[in-house]
Amino acid sequence: MKAKFILAAGLLLLALPGYAERIKDIANVQGVRSNQLIGYGMVVGLPGTGEKTRYTEQTFTTMLKNFGVNLPDGFRPKIKNVAVVAVHADMPAFIKPGQSLDVTVSSLGEAKSLRGGTLLQTFLKGVDGKVYAIAQGSLVVSGFSAEGLDGSKVIQNTPTVGRIPNGAIVERPVASSFSSGDYLTFNLRRSDFSTAERMADAINDLLGEGMARALDATSVQVSAPRDVSQRVSFLATLENIQVEPAEESAKVIVNSRTGTIVVGQNVQLLPAAVTHGGLTVTIAEALNVSQPNALSQGETVVTSNSTIGVEEDKRRMFMFNPGTTLDELVRAVNLVGAAPSDVLAILEALKMAGALHGELIII
Structure with missing residues (x-):
């Protein structure tokens, strides 16, 4: 039941459609730091x-x-x-x-x-x-x-x-490079080539072609006025531009200490079959006391009688077809009835088999 709640929460959080964010919420200005x-x-x-x-x-x-x-x-x-x-x-x-x-x-x-x-x-x-x-x-x-x-x-x-x-x-100010040079550089908090390119395009749509360019997966460089007062108003305009961040790469993140499992939106499975079962062995000890007759010369003997029971859980095997989505993966794992620790073992086995399309990260 715990695994069902955690995986379903991941589905609700990460399967949302794309949405726009302000530049100030996804990037920092280079040189402006504590x-x-x-x-x-x-x-x-x-x-x-x-x-x-x-x-x-x-x-x-x-x-x-x-x-x-x-x-x-x-x-x-x-x-x-x-x-x-x-x-x-x-x-x-x-x-x-x-x-x-x-x-x-x-x-x-x-x-x-x-x-x-x-x-x-x-x-x-x-x-x-x-x-x-x-x-x-x-x-x-x-x-x-x-x-x-x-x-x-x-x-x-x-x-x-x-x-x-x-x-x-x-008592002393810290020198900043904010007011020097001909450019301002934004550094994304989460590096992504697609997001950097989208940010540069959004700035160029507002200011004109060639005003901004993506330097790499983290930095976007923008031509800026040299006058400090103009640069402040210029930055105030830029940081409120709306940008739609790119989707994250397919990831499954597992916290092995707490059992928390979050599955990303783009995680898919290649053809695979999964079965989950358990073997329960119980041993019960019963003591038997043999008491001799009062007229005999025998001794009291204590013997043990062991009863061993073996019970195997009957679990279903699930077949994942090509392109299985997150929703199907969550439903299947919940139907298996796996605990969080068992889900981790299933995910690791799928990754080793090459059937998990996404990065498995264990923290």
Whole structure:
């Protein structure tokens, strides 16, 4: 029954007729992207849920030195309200200095919880090693943990990860190639030669022949004005053009862990026969006790009597004719009464036999 529901869902989702989408929904503009930032910092003010590792002490000592406080040689501070953390954020395209970013703070050491803590000023760097934002503020932690004296522990969600809404201020912009050059390039989110060609044709229908050309299965290059203000309005027009994406190639996608099976619209079968059956073997043990007569010298003996039953499920064999469609495949597999794991075995056997017209992908 589960296999029937999953395969039927695939039929409903993937057998729909073609439909048009906006360019902004199927492609990105080359050079317009977010950038990842990361930093190493310290959270203070924890209610005894911090850590006392050597690198935490070193970080704490270094911070004090930056403020002109020098600890005696050999002195090891006893701190339980401090934790070292990794701070990361995504910096969107075109964000300007002075604007804010949300940041995520994660414990790096043995801290039990970051709840109630405050992140001290932390530099967030890009892949080039330059500082692009500075983060600081009070953490919002959804999880919590509690531990008893007997070692019992209760943990809800993840108490060692928190967020700071608008916790970072951008200090440096990221250079973009959007306003340079004579072209704009769209990159499809799902590479397909047919879709790229259709996009170029749709743009040429609006702007004129030769304005756009498909470079490969992913990129479509469009001639664009050099003036930045004109380029913005030009792009606003382009990204709302309707394009009908090409149909996906024939695929059967199987999640072996969850048993989810999705069959694509164009999947067909060559002539093949499929049978599905099972052999059930049951063994029942019965103990017989032989009790001797009271006047005899015999001993009590326990013997076992094994009963073995064999039951074979009677299943039908199905014949697939040339050009069998998705609908016929779904109906046949459901009639066999196969579970998701059995359906996977059937699909693999059909693929090995060369009868499955489509790509079998197991994730």
